[in-house]
Amino acid sequence: MSGRTMRSGADLDRPFPDWEKMNALLTSAVAGLTAGGTYALLGVCAVFTYRLVAVVNFTGASIGAAVTFVLIALFEAGFPIWPSVLAGIAAGTLTGVAIGYIMTRWFGEASASTKAAVTVALLVGLIAVGLRLTGGQHPHNMPELFPGSAFRLAGVEVTIASVLTIGLAVLFTILSDLFLNRTKVGLNLRALADRPMAAELLGVRVQLLSLLVWGMTGAFTTFALMIIAPQRSPNFMTLSLLVVPALAAALIGLFRSFWWTLAGGIALGIVEGLASSIESVSQYRGAIPFLVVLAVLLWSQREARWDEAR
Amino acid sequence: MSRLVVSNLSINRAELPVVTSVDLIAESGAISVVLGANGAGKTTLLEGLSGVIPVAGGTIAIDGRALQKARPGARSREGLAHVEQGRTVFRQLTTEENLRVSLHPGADIGEAYALFPELVQRRTVKASLLSGGEQQMLVIARALLTRPKVLLIDEMSAGLAPVIVTRLMTAVRKLADDGLAVVLVEQFAALALSIGNRAYVMRRGRVVYDGDCAKLRQSPGELHRLYLGGTETCRPDG
Numbered sequence: 001m002s003g004r005t006m007r008s009g010a011d012l013d014r015p016f017p018d019w020e021k022m023n024a025l026l027t028s029a030v031a032g033l034t035a036g037g038t039y040a041l042l043g044v045c046a047v048f049t050y051r052l053v054a055v056v057n058f059t060g061a062s063i064g065a066a067v068t069f070v071l072i073a074l075f076e077a078g079f080p081i082w083p084s085v086l087a088g089i090a091a092g093t094l095t096g097v098a099i100g101y102i103m104t105r106w107f108g109e110a111s112a113s114t115k116a117a118v119t120v121a122l123l124v125g126l127i128a129v130g131l132r133l134t135g136g137q138h139p140h141n142m143p144e145l146f147p148g149s150a151f152r153l154a155g156v157e158v159t160i161a162s163v164l165t166i167g168l169a170v171l172f173t174i175l176s177d178l179f180l181n182r183t184k185v186g187l188n189l190r191a192l193a194d195r196p197m198a199a200e201l202l203g204v205r206v207q208l209l210s211l212l213v214w215g216m217t218g219a220f221t222t223f224a225l226m227i228i229a230p231q232r233s234p235n236f237m238t239l240s241l242l243v244v245p246a247l248a249a250a251l252i253g254l255f256r257s258f259w260w261t262l263a264g265g266i267a268l269g270i271v272e273g274l275a276s277s278i279e280s281v282s283q284y285r286g287a288i289p290f291l292v293v294l295a296v297l298l299w300s301q302r303e304a305r306w307d308e309a310r
Numbered sequence: 311m312s313r314l315v316v317s318n319l320s321i322n323r324a325e326l327p328v329v330t331s332v333d334l335i336a337e338s339g340a341i342s343v344v345l346g347a348n349g350a351g352k353t354t355l356l357e358g359l360s361g362v363i364p365v366a367g368g369t370i371a372i373d374g375r376a377l378q379k380a381r382p383g384a385r386s387r388e389g390l391a392h393v394e395q396g397r398t399v400f401r402q403l404t405t406e407e408n409l410r411v412s413l414h415p416g417a418d419i420g421e422a423y424a425l426f427p428e429l430v431q432r433r434t435v436k437a438s439l440l441s442g443g444e445q446q447m448l449v450i451a452r453a454l455l456t457r458p459k460v461l462l463i464d465e466m467s468a469g470l471a472p473v474i475v476t477r478l479m480t481a482v483r484k485l486a487d488d489g490l491a492v493v494l495v496e497q498f499a500a501l502a503l504s505i506g507n508r509a510y511v512m513r514r515g516r517v518v519y520d521g522d523c524a525k526l527r528q529s530p531g532e533l534h535r536l537y538l539g540g541t542e543t544c545r546p547d548g
Contacts, residue, residue: 198398202412203386
């Protein structure tokens with residue numbers, strides 16, 4: 001028998017106050033799915049890049065943001081939407097390849113921290129140029145690629161774009177897993193990530209494969225940003241800084257597991273959604289990714305701390 | 311019959327000459343042993359040959375094809391395999407996956423297990439969990455599966471028990487007997503000379519001896535002198 005109090009017949013028509021709260025939380029959680037799908041997709045792309053070319057890439061979202069603004073410019077200039085999208089994806093791929101060329105040509109044998117620092121520098125440069133060219137943080141009119149509602153869940157309209165973003169994240173996770181574990185090219189890429197020079201000495205086409213990885217992540221992040229931009233504040237800074245929750249998701253997967261990163265990204269979005277419905281913490285919900293980063297880093301150091309304490 | 315011919319090769323590190331005017335030949339069926347004290351330039355020589363570091367001058371050719379300007383991957387595809395020092399296994403891959411990375415279309419993974427049957431029962435084990443000796447076997451077997459014409463091996467005995475070193479030396483001798491040209495850089499001079507055909511002794515980046523392994527093995531005093539001093543280059547067989 002539960003501890004719940006029995007209600008009189010007159011009260012039965014009214015819902016439980018607890019149920020109303022639960023419903024509000026569920027609604028917020030569902031609303032957070034869109035953001036979660038975005039974090040998951042960008043996070044899985046970050047893990048893909050890290051596992052295959054050993055670079056913690058801070059530029060993923062900003063490349064997508066830059067190309068999204070190219071799409072906006074083309075759209076505002078009267079170009080048809082889908083050819084502009086294809087041109088944007090091609091531009092995202094080429095930008096990814098260009099950054100990959102810089103990384104493999106000049107920083108191929110550098111340490112992971114040096115490579116990460118280079119991508120931070122590129123991020124700062126991209127944001128500076130992007131803000132200048134796109135008119136600072138003034139919002140633009142972003143065309144919706146997939147308008148409309150897919151279905152209704154817990155009183156919330158779940159948009160087609162949200163479903164597509166999560167679907168794309170799941171698809172990229174499955175494809176990455178299969179590609180790395182079931183193909184010869186994937187095997188060569190895993191070897192390349194571990195010891196680039198040893199792989200090259202065995203005849204693996206290191207530079208070509210690295211550029212392939214950069215191009216693929218460039219294409220996926222660009223497409224993802226194009227889908228989600230209308231649902232967020234479409235300014236260059238906001239879109240570029242999606243890299244923070246994306247890297248928090250990647251950290252949940254310890255930069256190894258695609259599936260944990262996917263789950264972590266979606267969970268992060270849901271937690272953000274839940275936080276937005278709780279008045280006392282809603283204004284701090286943007287800090288949640290930082291808290292996750294901190295918590296995962298402390299958790300990952302627990303064995304060292306334990307050894308030290310002993 | 312394949313032949314690696316190195317002529318007048320010079321290699322710099324940080325713009326300082328580390329290898330100067332080296333001539334070297336490696337032929338099918340023979341082991342060319344490169345000896346010398348620490349810092350003599352042996353590892354730099356192999357890294358220059360395989361393209362890990364660029365050469366400052368001279369030529370490298372396999373069967374007449376010049377390679378000195380090619381990238382390491384291109385040199386590998388031309389038949390030059392380099393087993394680096396430090397047992398550079400792909401740590402996160404299993405033994406079998408390590409072998410599959412290098413598997414040439416014309417090669418069979420069974421060749422690797424035939425050379426080192428010890429690896430068969432370790433095929434599903436991550437390479438990082440193998441013993442030092444098994445890791446060294448793996449990197450040699452992995453290089454073999456690229457179908458090389460010339461195999462460069464750097465300090466394969468470092469940190470290994472004598473019984474394992476002897477096992478590895480026997481395997482390398484077998485590879486040469488099967489037709490491979492081998493260049494072996496080694497600190498254990500006596501053991502290397504016992505399986506080698508032609509010896510090169512390096513000092514301060516230059517070859518100071520180029521001759522028969524058997525002759526050098528029979529005169530330890532001469533080897534000692536070559537390691538530590540003397541000025542002129544000795545070429546007993548001309």
